[in-house]
Amino acid sequence: MLAPQRLPARLAAAQRRRPDLLAAAHYGLGEIDLQARAWPSAIEHLGQAARLDTTRVEYPNNLAFALTQAGHADRALSTLRAAQARFPGEAALYKN
Secondary structure, three states, X not given: OOOHHHHHHHHHHHOOOOHHHHHHHHHHHHXXXXXXXXXXXXXXXXXXXXXXXXXXXXXXXXXXXXXXXXXXXXXXXXXXXXXXXXXXXXXXXXXX
């Protein structure tokens, strides 16, 4: 089994034309980091996911949560505002 930190690099090499798959891998790693309260790593992975795939509301939503937990309220609000403009009316974005 591959170590989790090697997964995105391997996916990038194998799926260069599928950034959505690489985004999903980063999102999964970010979720693991959220559970572990590893905020800097969660921010990195969730930020990558949000940049690679702008069609998934959960990516910027969870990024904003990680930013808030890490004490970056201004960046979290900016992330949420951009996501709210992209996904108007999405309830999950208002709970953060």
